């Protein structure tokens with residue numbers, strides 16, 4: 001038997017969204033932990049990240065022509081939490097989390113060397129949707145560790161998880 005639930009409870013029914021570390025360059029570079037990340041188009045290849053306007057990163061993403069989506073794995077949980085709780089307003093998160101800046105091939109934003117996947121995006125659109133702005137970018141370059149395993153990717157929605165059984 002089903003019961004009516006609130007909008008908050010409805011949003012809470014999702015099990016988890018992929019956790020990524022967004023990086024951006026500009027007058028000051030920064031890292032932000034994001035669970036709002038989605039593929040928006042296959043051809044052309046667009047992915048987007050949702051950032052709240054109160055975040056320091058919001059204005060950096062607004063000002064920048066490009067950004068990167070770096071995928072951490074379960075071994076980078078501590079670093080992911082640091083980048084999702086500290087603000088670039090006050091700290092250099094590369095230093096605070098012990099992460100290494102790596103030069104991108106095609107964009108100005110730095111990449112995170114420790115992340116097994118780095119995706120370089122040139123911004124193509126910005127969509128204000130309620131309390132988040134979606135920054136959508138075209139993938140112009142990407143790199144992946146030969147040993148990358150999706151099963152080690154972090155998911156988050158109130159709690160951190162990794163993916164479970166494959167059912168098909």
Ligand SMILES: Cc1cc2nc3c(=O)[nH]c(=O)nc-3n(C[C@H](O)[C@H](O)[C@H](O)COP(=O)(O)O)c2cc1C
Nearest residue numbers: 033034035036051052055056057084085086087088
């Ligand atoms: C697991 C996790 C997921 C998060 N997802 C988002 C997100 O999708 N969008 C967002 O705006 N903030 C998200 N946050 C919060 C920001 O990462 C956090 O407020 C961060 O400190 C902002 O950094 P900044 O002030 O340097 O921009 C998330 C935090 C965590 C720990």
